[in-house]
Structures are given as C-alpha cells and as structure tokens.
Amino acid sequence: MVGVVIVSHSQKVAEGIREMALQMSAPEQKIIAAGGMVDGGIGTDAFQVSEAIIAANTGDGVAIMVDLGSAVLSTETAFEFLDEELRANVQIADAPILEGAISAVVEASLGSALAAVIATAEGARALSKM
Amino acid sequence: MSGDLYEVISAVGETIIGNRQMLTDLDAAIGDGDHGINMARGFEAVKAKLQILETESDIGKVLKTVGMTLISSVGGAAGPLYGTAFLRAAAPSQGKAELDVETVGLMLEAAIAGIKERGKATTGEKTMLDALVPAYEAFQDGAKKGKSVIECLELACEAAQKGVEYTKTIIATKGRASYLGERSRGHQDPGATSSYIMLKAVLKHLRR
Numbered sequence: 639m640v641g642v643v644i645v646s647h648s649q650k651v652a653e654g655i656r657e658m659a660l661q662m663s664a665p666e667q668k669i670i671a672a673g674g675m676v677d678g679g680i681g682t683d684a685f686q687v688s689e690a691i692i693a694a695n696t697g698d699g700v701a702i703m704v705d706l707g708s709a710v711l712s713t714e715t716a717f718e719f720l721d722e723e724l725r726a727n728v729q730i731a732d733a734p735i736l737e738g739a740i741s742a743v744v745e746a747s748l749g750s751a752l753a754a755v756i757a758t759a760e761g762a763r764a765l766s767k768m
Numbered sequence: 769m770s771g772d773l774y775e776v777i778s779a780v781g782e783t784i785i786g787n788r789q790m791l792t793d794l795d796a797a798i799g800d801g802d803h804g805i806n807m808a809r810g811f812e813a814v815k816a817k818l819q820i821l822e823t824e825s826d827i828g829k830v831l832k833t834v835g836m837t838l839i840s841s842v843g844g845a846a847g848p849l850y851g852t853a854f855l856r857a858a859a860p861s862q863g864k865a866e867l868d869v870e871t872v873g874l875m876l877e878a879a880i881a882g883i884k885e886r887g888k889a890t891t892g893e894k895t896m897l898d899a900l901v902p903a904y905e906a907f908q909d910g911a912k913k914g915k916s917v918i919e920c921l922e923l924a925c926e927a928a929q930k931g932v933e934y935t936k937t938i939i940a941t942k943g944r945a946s947y948l949g950e951r952s953r954g955h956q957d958p959g960a961t962s963s964y965i966m967l968k969a970v971l972k973h974l975r976r
Contacts, residue, residue, distance in 0.1 A: 647843075681806065681843020684851070685836075707943055708845035711886055715839055715848040 640746040640755045641668035641694030644739050645687055645713050646705045649674030651735075655703070659739045664747040668694040669739075682709045687716035691728055699727035699752035701759060703739040727752060731759035738762045773827055774818060776973050777834060781811035781818075783969035784962065794958040798945040803958040806844040813841035828862030831855075845943055846959060849883050849896065856882035869911045869920055876904045876924075887942060894940040894952060896959035899931035903967055921971045928964040935960045 642659065646652040652673025659669050672690035675681045687702075694700045704710050710730060717725050729752060731738050738759040745758035784791075785808045792804030814837045821830055835854030839847050860874035861867060867875075880900050884890060891901045906927035910920035935957035940946045945957075 675841070675843050679809075679843060680802075681847070683840050683843070684848055685840045708843075708848065711845050711848040712839075714886065715852060 639664065639667055639696060639749060640698045640742075640752050641670065641691075641696060641700040642739060642742050642746060642755075643670050643672055643687065643690045643694050643700055643702045644735065645682060645690075645702060645709045646671075646673040646735060647680045647682055647709060648705075649678060651705065655736050655739050658736070659743040662740055662747065663743050667743065667747055668696060669743060670694040682712035684712040684715035685719070687713050688719040691716060691720060691724070695724055695727070699729070700724075701742045701746065701752060701755045702728060702730045703733065703735045703742065703759065704730055705735045729753075729756050731756050733759040733762050737765055741765075773830055774822060776970055777814065777818060777830070779973040780966050780969045781815050783965050784808055784811045787962075787965055791958050791962055794956060794961055798940065798948055798952045798955045799958065800844075800944050802844050803846060803962065806842045806846055807850075807962055810838045810842035810847060810850070813837050825865045826862065827864050827867065828858040828860075831858035831861060845887070846962070849886055849959075852882040852886045853879035867917065869915070869917050872917055872920070873904075873908055873911050876900070876907060880904055889942050892938060893942045894935050894938050894945065894957045894960070895942050896957070896963040898935050898938075898957065899928040899960035899963040899967075902927040902931045903963075918971070918974050921967065921974065925964070925967050925971050928960075928967050932956055932960045932964050 644652045644655050652671035656669050656671040670690040670693050672687045675683055691700050702713055704713055713730055741762040742755050742759040745755045788804040788808040792801055795801050795803035814834050817833055817837050824830055831854050835851045839851030856878040857875040860871055860878055889895050889897055891897050903924035906923040907920045910923045939950055940952040945952045
C-alpha cells in the first residue's frame, strides 16, 4: 500500500492532519507526520522528512503532502538521502496539504498505485466547499 | 581539522549570529521575518558540531558536515539551499587540506549549481543568487588574470555587494517575498545579504 507523509512547518499541523487522515485509513496503512524542527520550532527538516519517507514505505512508494515554500525544498533535499530504488518511488503532490492528504489516504487505502494516489491528491485542488 | 578552516567557518558563523537581527529585519520587510533567526540557529548548531571536527583535515568532510547540519537545523528555505551549497562545495574539496584558486572556483560553481537546482531559481529573481553569481564571475575573472585566492575573493565580495544593491531594484518572484510582488521593490534581499556577509567574513579572516 502506498504510504503517505505529511510535511508541515508545524509539528501540530502535521500531527493534526495525520489524525484526521487516520480516520479514513485502512488498518495497516502508513501515514507519517514530519512537522516542525527537532526542537519543536517552526520549520522543516530534510532529515526528519527522509526518515518519515523510509518509515512510510512498505514497498509501494510514498506520496508526500507539503505546506509552504521550504517544505518543498526540504522534501526535495530529503530525496537525495534516499536509496535510488525508493527515490524512484516517491512523489510530492501539488495539492492543498489537508485536503490532499485525506484524498491520498483514501485512494491509497483502495490499494491504488502511487501515480493514482498523487492524481487523486492533486484533484483535491478542485474540491469546492460551497 | 586544520586550525585555519576551523577559524574560517567559526568566523562565518559569528558573522551570521552577529547579524541575526539585521537579517531578520530585512526578512520581516518582505518575507516571514525568520531568516536571521533561522540562520543563527543553523550556525549555532554548526558551532557545536565543529568541536567534534577539530582534528579533521579534510576540507570536504568538514564542509559536508556544515551542509548536513544547516539542512537539519535552519528550518526555513535557507536550510536546504545553503545546506545543498555546502554539500556541493564539499565535492571539489574532498580529500584536500589546502585550497587553491582553481578549487575555490570549482567549489563556488558547484555551490551555485546546487542552489539553482534546489531553488529552481536563476539571477534577477531577488535571491541569494543575485549576490553569489556575480561574485563567482568576478572570482573567475581574477583567477584568469592569475590573482591569488584573497585577491579573487576581494573581487568576489565587491561584486556580491553590488549584487545586494541590485536586489533593491527588482521584484521578488521566488519564496514568500513573491506574494508581495511590486511591493518587494526597494528592499534588499535577505538571502543575497547573508551570502554577501558570509563571503566578506571569509575574506576578512583570510586577510589577517
């Protein structure tokens, strides 16, 4: 099953989104939060992200949800720390972090491949609330 | 680590930590106001790691440690950007205990390529590249004329300073400052400024 990693500048945001996404998940599904700095401060940490990706991977790849600016930079930096096989099997979704995470988790729980999980997450951009 | 390198990196760290408020103020004007805080946090972490490396003579290894430390401790976009720059600069200097003009040129080139790749950025976008790219070009001009590392760095610093001035005249298209669009004009870029003051710290130290 495709794993999902949530990268936010805030540990609370990442954990909170993970909690919401877990409600929609399959029992064995890996959803890992990588939020904030090790000292609890606001920011993103590429090493924490690479560890989260490794933890989220069960062999089917990992979809990554990001918040602002440097979350993307840190995640792309994290890719450099992965082995080649895993690096070829990870992707950042260009999607709103919360809606994207929930969409990705639902799609992944159906056993879909990484490309489909990413496409569904990115589809969340078009979700209309009103 | 050779005493010299240890001191150069310490001097860069002290400059960043000493200019924490100035960098934060610049960033507060057009960004999220954390550049000085983040960079100072990064170089405080570097300072702690440097102690462990005191006996390391391989410049590449030391720069790699600096890069890794910045990546894991800065927190903002500057972490992966400067971190990648130091990691890339580590490659040409790997296994070396001394640096010549050619190697420093290669290190600057690799660092800039890393920043461009990581930030998907180029010059004229109000970023650190507006200081670093002219600095690199000036350095290489000096190198071609057979100047010493210090003389080349003098040229590089002058060019970087002009680059910082140039960032006042353009609008940001990268990072948080790009949300401001036209309102970012008139302000100097914090990233270009931190790049310039780091180069200046290296030069100031080597001149002693």
